Amino acid sequence: MxxxxxxxxxxxxxEEIPDPTIEQPTxxxxxVTAACICGSDLWPYRGENPITPGNTIGHExxxxxxxxxxxVRDVAVGEHVVVPFCHCDxxxxxxxxxxxxxxxxxxxxxxxxxxxxxxxxxxxxxxxTHGLPDDDLLASVLTLTDxxxxxxxxxxxxxxxxxxxxxxxxxxxxxxxxxxxxKQLGAERIIVMSRHAARQDLARAFGATHVVEQxxxxxxxxxxxxxxxxxxxxxxxxxGTDQSMSTAIAVTRPGGGVGFVGVPHGVKLPVRxxxxxxxxxxxxIAPVRRYLPELLDLVLERAIDPGRVFDLELPLEESPEGYxxxxxxxxxxxxxxx
Amino acid sequence: MxxxxxxxxxxxxxEEIPDPTIEQPTxxxxxVTAACICGSDLWPYRGENPITPGNTIGHExxxxxxxxxxxVRDVAVGEHVVVPFCHCDxxxxxxxxxxxxxxxxxxxxxxxxxxxxxxxxxxxxxxxTHGLPDDDLLASVLTLTDxxxxxxxxxxxxxxxxxxxxxxxxxxxxxxxxxxxxKQLGAERIIVMSRHAARQDLARAFGATHVVEQxxxxxxxxxxxxxxxxxxxxxxxxxGTDQSMSTAIAVTRPGGGVGFVGVPHGVKLPVRxxxxxxxxxxxxIAPVRRYLPELLDLVLERAIDPGRVFDLELPLEESPEGYxxxxxxxxxxxxxxx
Numbered sequence: 057m058x059x060x061x062x063x064x065x066x067x068x069x070x071e072e073i074p075d076p077t078i079e080q081p082t083x084x085x086x087x088v089t090a091a092c093i094c095g096s097d098l099w100p101y102r103g104e105n106p107i108t109p110g111n112t113i114g115h116e117x118x119x120x121x122x123x124x125x126x127x128v129r130d131v132a133v134g135e136h137v138v139v140p141f142c143h144c145d146x147x148x149x150x151x152x153x154x155x156x157x158x159x160x161x162x163x164x165x166x167x168x169x170x171x172x173x174x175x176x177x178x179x180x181x182x183x184x185t186h187g188l189p190d191d192d193l194l195a196s197v198l199t200l201t202d203x204x205x206x207x208x209x210x211x212x213x214x215x216x217x218x219x220x221x222x223x224x225x226x227x228x229x230x231x232x233x234x235x236x237x238x239k240q241l242g243a244e245r246i247i248v249m250s251r252h253a254a255r256q257d258l259a260r261a262f263g264a265t266h267v268v269e270q271x272x273x274x275x276x277x278x279x280x281x282x283x284x285x286x287x288x289x290x291x292x293x294x295x296g297t298d299q300s301m302s303t304a305i306a307v308t309r310p311g312g313g314v315g316f317v318g319v320p321h322g323v324k325l326p327v328r329x330x331x332x333x334x335x336x337x338x339x340x341i342a343p344v345r346r347y348l349p350e351l352l353d354l355v356l357e358r359a360i361d362p363g364r365v366f367d368l369e370l371p372l373e374e375s376p377e378g379y380x381x382x383x384x385x386x387x388x389x390x391x392x393x394x
Numbered sequence: 395m396x397x398x399x400x401x402x403x404x405x406x407x408x409e410e411i412p413d414p415t416i417e418q419p420t421x422x423x424x425x426v427t428a429a430c431i432c433g434s435d436l437w438p439y440r441g442e443n444p445i446t447p448g449n450t451i452g453h454e455x456x457x458x459x460x461x462x463x464x465x466v467r468d469v470a471v472g473e474h475v476v477v478p479f480c481h482c483d484x485x486x487x488x489x490x491x492x493x494x495x496x497x498x499x500x501x502x503x504x505x506x507x508x509x510x511x512x513x514x515x516x517x518x519x520x521x522x523t524h525g526l527p528d529d530d531l532l533a534s535v536l537t538l539t540d541x542x543x544x545x546x547x548x549x550x551x552x553x554x555x556x557x558x559x560x561x562x563x564x565x566x567x568x569x570x571x572x573x574x575x576x577k578q579l580g581a582e583r584i585i586v587m588s589r590h591a592a593r594q595d596l597a598r599a600f601g602a603t604h605v606v607e608q609x610x611x612x613x614x615x616x617x618x619x620x621x622x623x624x625x626x627x628x629x630x631x632x633x634g635t636d637q638s639m640s641t642a643i644a645v646t647r648p649g650g651g652v653g654f655v656g657v658p659h660g661v662k663l664p665v666r667x668x669x670x671x672x673x674x675x676x677x678x679i680a681p682v683r684r685y686l687p688e689l690l691d692l693v694l695e696r697a698i699d700p701g702r703v704f705d706l707e708l709p710l711e712e713s714p715e716g717y718x719x720x721x722x723x724x725x726x727x728x729x730x731x732x
Binding site: 149150153154155157158213284286289309310311313316319320323324325327328330331332333334335336337338339340341343 | 487488491492493495496551622624627647648649651654657658661662663665666668669670671672673674675676677678679681
């Protein structure tokens with residue numbers, strides 16, 4: 057098959073490699089209809105995470121079930137499905153408690169930006185879209201593999217509640233999906249921290265009521281001013297750097313919550329500050345499967361439109377250009393079509 | 395008045411000093427009927443927190459209102475009251491959100507182990523006991539100034555829910571009150587980590603279902619074994635050291651919560667571990683006033699009996715011996731009677 061592979065820093069290629077095969081009786085193979093590039097793919101792309109040269113890359117895809125293992129019961133060949141990037145049996149103690157990203161049988165999509173992908177625990181993981189989605193829904197369905205549930209997880213983890221005030225730190229695709237989530241969960245005021253006009257516009261379209269362009273102490277002061285000096289009830293930290301976490305904590309009111317979903321890189325949690333302000337910190341890898349049915353309904357009902365985070369669509373063969381566009385912030389999020 | 399003062403490491407004295415006076419129109423002066431020594435008083439006693447030699451010490455007391463400032467409306471001279479160690483107006487934005495320990499007009503009891511104490515924001519802070527409590531209730535009422543609400547805050551912050559499994563890390567008075575709180579909030583299994591027979595017995599009397607004597611990796615393994623390898627839903631960290639926090643996090647299930655109320659001394663929060671396990675961390679200085687009415691009702695109805703944490707009662711003049719007894723762990727908690 058044709059597959060996106062990584063060979064070194066800023067060295068992405070599309071190559072011919074062997075098709076994935078059923079390895080466990082609980083596996084399925086998916087023929088990819090649409091895939092995309094994740095902000096977290098940029099960490100290895102930029103040389104900030106270790107890689108194995110020649111490995112496939114990409115963990116977000118949707119597609120048609122091509123084959124299933126002998127133990128798969130609930131998923132049929134030919135079904136069009138959403139593939140949560142973290143695969144889970146959805147039956148173990150952790151899954152039953154809503155922590156599907158810590159499933160006892162956890163695995164991940166590893167060749168999402170390719171023609172085919174293997175999925176572990178197919179019965180637990182895959183969610184049918186009941187046929188190929190309408191063309192105008194495809195992009196939004198694709199976001200359900202990771203970015204939309206991750207933004208949702210930030211909002212849930214931060215404790216967004218009806219009538220609350222939320223801030224979203226980070227205007228990448230996850231942050232923008234965080235705006236959608238905060239809105240859906242009933243936040244009355246949604247502040248997005250962004251200095252990019254196009255992203256600000258999209259955030260407003262998704263429900264943001266305020267935009268703060270400043271960063272650092274000035275940005276904190278601007279958020280506090282909007283909240284009459286009180287701070288926000290909930291902060292969605294959607295970047296993963298120490299600066300974004302510091303901002304999230306600084307603008308949260310005493311007793312409020314920070315939900316963090318950016319993979320932490322150099323983040324230090326200031327325990328004395330959290331203690332003094334009684335600020336809760338909660339987050340991590342999104343339990344995608346937990347949120348999938350609810351979010352799929354919202355997408356199919358056209359209640360939310362997270363697919364608008366895609367501002368560039370390329371054929372799979374042009375994966376390397378997709379990475380360049382996201383790395384250079386020319387694109388928010390790139391869809392790849394095999 | 396006679397007052398407990400601190401002059402240096404392990405140098406506690408009882409001396410004659412001027413009575414406190416009304417300084418703000420919102421102040422009240424309390425004639426102390428009972429006071430006690432807090433685990434956190436041991437930090438300065440042991441030289442681990444800076445002090446000003448000659449200052450009074452002690453932030454837990456109950457007593458009779460002796461005088462009120464001109465702006466005090468709801469508290470009358472002669473009333474017997476509980477004095478939350480952190481004083482709050484109970485009307486500002488933070489108080490209204492349940493974060494009374496971050497009140498915009500926050501102050502603290504500073505001469506609790508004395509004959510008299512000044513209380514700021516008397517209307518917001520003080521809660522009447524409707525007369526002097528019965529003798530057998532006095533100790534439990536006294537715990538409502540700090541230790542019982544702090545244990546309660548650990549349980550609330552950890553997210554203890556009906557049917558859940560909780561672990562309490564720390565068998566001091568706060569940890570023991572945490573057991574009471576976990577029980578009241580509906581935990582089905584309550585594991586206390588303790589190696590002291592008398593404290594284990596009290597924990598069991600308060601509702602602990604399991605005792606783990608081991609520490610470190612062995613202690614973690616023991617808790618995991620009790621929970622069939624899953625981990626606890628909620629961990630109450632009631633010490634404030636890096637070891638106790640590490641234990642709390644290690645034994646919490648993915649998606650679970652750690653509530654921490656021990657003043658952090660050298661605690662480092664392992665952000666990557668929290669992220670990987672989706673463990674929430676929340677806590678801080680207890681918003682005592684928030685919990686006071688509910689907890690006072692429970693005490694007066696004899697539904698809870700936190701006063702049993704006192705295992706030594708001394709006259710105020712013997713404060714220094716009280717500190718020694720707690721420092722040497724000869725006493726869990728010491729009551730002082732002026």
